[in-house]
Amino acid sequence: MKFITSFVLAGMAAVTALPAAAQFAKPEDAVKYRQSALFVMAQHFGRIGAMANGKVPYDAKAAVENAEIVAEMSKLPWAGFGPGTDKISQRAKPEIWTEPVKFKENQEKLVVETGKLLVAARSNNLETLKTAFTSTAAACKTCHDVYRKD
Amino acid sequence: MKFITSFVLAGMAAVTALPAAAQFAKPEDAVKYRQSALFVMAQHFGRIGAMANGKVPYDAKAAVENAEIVAEMSKLPWAGFGPGTDKISQRAKPEIWTEPVKFKENQEKLVVETGKLLVAARSNNLETLKTAFTSTAAACKTCHDVYRKD
Numbered sequence: 001m002k003f004i005t006s007f008v009l010a011g012m013a014a015v016t017a018l019p020a021a022a023q024f025a026k027p028e029d030a031v032k033y034r035q036s037a038l039f040v041m042a043q044h045f046g047r048i049g050a051m052a053n054g055k056v057p058y059d060a061k062a063a064v065e066n067a068e069i070v071a072e073m074s075k076l077p078w079a080g081f082g083p084g085t086d087k088i089s090q091r092a093k094p095e096i097w098t099e100p101v102k103f104k105e106n107q108e109k110l111v112v113e114t115g116k117l118l119v120a121a122r123s124n125n126l127e128t129l130k131t132a133f134t135s136t137a138a139a140c141k142t143c144h145d146v147y148r149k150d
Numbered sequence: 151m152k153f154i155t156s157f158v159l160a161g162m163a164a165v166t167a168l169p170a171a172a173q174f175a176k177p178e179d180a181v182k183y184r185q186s187a188l189f190v191m192a193q194h195f196g197r198i199g200a201m202a203n204g205k206v207p208y209d210a211k212a213a214v215e216n217a218e219i220v221a222e223m224s225k226l227p228w229a230g231f232g233p234g235t236d237k238i239s240q241r242a243k244p245e246i247w248t249e250p251v252k253f254k255e256n257q258e259k260l261v262v263e264t265g266k267l268l269v270a271a272r273s274n275n276l277e278t279l280k281t282a283f284t285s286t287a288a289a290c291k292t293c294h295d296v297y298r299k300d
Contacts, residue, residue: 033193036186
């Protein structure tokens, strides 16, 4: 029965373009996907943070390269929070699935902020980059505070 | 001593633009990074494969969206194979570090192939996409056969 349900859902996803979450072979893959995308994003965001916080010298080219990856990666994790993945979540709080509209707003906020971060990186101005970094980091934190367990 | 070495390396990375691997806080992060990037890429590549193999109906728009992500992701994992990460590898074979030139050729081959895959996806022609998918999958397999444990 479980197999048949999965099979039918996979078929529906292809035909009716359900949310991308339905494209994962199993919920475990969706969880691993979102964790992977968030980890890759965090690594590159951290490199911009190191410049913004003066821990490494400002490198305008590296800032742009990292911001490009952050901006693209920020769009990906959300497909991995689909139905069924709440059952096997580790740090994801139930509110993600009980407050989908608010959670979606947080996703969109991050995508907007990382877009601004990329624009800031391309300005080749460290002060501009610092401001955008702080604003993007705030978007991360706001969402983590509500939707992620410590 | 270990700490000092790491600290000096981190400083050098910032100043002299060493390979990106040196930007990871610790080798474990580099390994997790490369595994994460490869997993995200594989998920999107698999969706193109499902269309190429007739398991789901061809969706030209979805093919392009997935190919865009595959093309970008194919550039990322390699920074995670830096010095020191061979000690904590699970499936990565020692040849990665003893044959760096050949391993690099395999990386570049994949990036070229995923670039062609994106062009093929944008052609909106399923047969063209199938050909490019097969060619890209061969690049994955060639590298896995030599450099990845079963």
